[in-house]
Amino acid sequence: MTSSTTPEQTLAEHARAAMYAKDAASVGLGILIPVIAPGYALATMTIRPDMLNGFGLCHGGFIITLADTAFAFACNSNNQMTLATGLDAEFLKPVELGDTLSAEARVQARASRLGVCDVAVRNQQGVLVTLVRGRSYTVKGKQVVNL
Amino acid sequence: MTSSTTPEQTLAEHARAAMYAKDAASVGLGILIPVIAPGYALATMTIRPDMLNGFGLCHGGFIITLADTAFAFACNSNNQMTLATGLDAEFLKPVELGDTLSAEARVQARASRLGVCDVAVRNQQGVLVTLVRGRSYTVKGKQVVNL
Amino acid sequence: MTSSTTPEQTLAEHARAAMYAKDAASVGLGILIPVIAPGYALATMTIRPDMLNGFGLCHGGFIITLADTAFAFACNSNNQMTLATGLDAEFLKPVELGDTLSAEARVQARASRLGVCDVAVRNQQGVLVTLVRGRSYTVKGKQVVNL
């Protein structure tokens, strides 16, 4: 995961920069993408008061949004435009105000234009709080950024 | 789905009011819950600029957040505190800036303390854009609102 | 669901006949497909002793196999070769020796070459025992049966 200067790593960094610059949703939630690599992304987010649900816990939708962002950056790291077609999420532990979550996304498999990407979301103590399995579809002949 | 005054309907309305009053996440996204009934909830949300991802489309996470809210209100409509344990989502059509989404959630089955709730999300033209299947767990002996 | 003689219905019946004739797996499990229609299939199966798991209940894999068969016949009912890419299953009630299960599959949505098909599995008392949501991919330019 080091910033080695392979062409694949350079491509991943260019795709991240291009996507993040336009990703109002992720920016608005305070999501950062501190690490990107071919088939991999790490995204972080700190739980704010406006992310709490009626039980005073982080609304599951925001946890999934973080995971979905990590998933999108990992899938598009080869600069081939790839969209989410669906996902499965398992909520394992409650997430609370002020928690800082880290979502690690790894592409597990690609078969033709379909792919599967696993995301593990942990809190600041390293406890696994949510697992997401994302499904993707690569659009033919479209790049994230024209290089 | 009319506001008939059965005890179950009254309970559902009380649970909705209590949950919504504290649900900063849903309120902050502009989500409304115009209809509630036993085992059923309708939630609506209009897509704002801060919900768009790097491709200029609504970030899938926000669509799921809307669906998850509808799911939570439907599951808790009997005033027994019920939490989401996971969900499966299928993104069928892109959602764009200004679209108004309606998420209809219906409890499909309960088996002991576990439940399944289906959510269909449509846009203002009535086109199905996302399907979510939520899984829930009812906490023993806890009410949403003490009546 | 009647055997009306629209061209779509005729096509669905031809596709069913062609698929079933070669489907050793479904035939071997005693699965029947008594009803087929455009985007719809009904499949039935009776639980045999060789379908029971270590707890004396029907192995969940066989319930899914029945649902997957119904899903496949519903998706291919337009005679465009369509494969399963995945599925989500929820086991709601135990299934026992001698139970006769009915799996009703309905195509819910198609978006380009991807599709979603819901299957509800009920026992002989009409009790919902399992829900399956199937995901499909239509192979370009391939028919189930050449007509």
Add this chain to the structure above:
Amino acid sequence: MTSSTTPEQTLAEHARAAMYAKDAASVGLGILIPVIAPGYALATMTIRPDMLNGFGLCHGGFIITLADTAFAFACNSNNQMTLATGLDAEFLKPVELGDTLSAEARVQARASRLGVCDVAVRNQQGVLVTLVRGRSYTVKGKQVVNL
């Protein structure tokens, strides 16, 4: 994964023996459980002619049945009776007649009585063909085998 003689390993081996002796479904499909350990199981199966679907490929239901068996043995390896409540499956590559599949199941998380178990299914060349994520529920106070 060695057969060390920790009490947990001994328990896992006893649970496997007790479950397998009564698991007519798995035995009938030729499924073997060559490795068991706390929170882990390896199950194998060779594709027979009676497992092929109408397209001449292994019916997805049988791949899931293999994965579901591995999942069940991994979840019950601590001798606390645990049932599957559902699963998500992703079919990545076709499986053919004569292929020998290996399904490795690992418990990923437990939260109260709910758990998540991931299963990776590979063919004889080590190619990943299917991913399954199983969800489980531990029955209170019931053991697989009384020791």
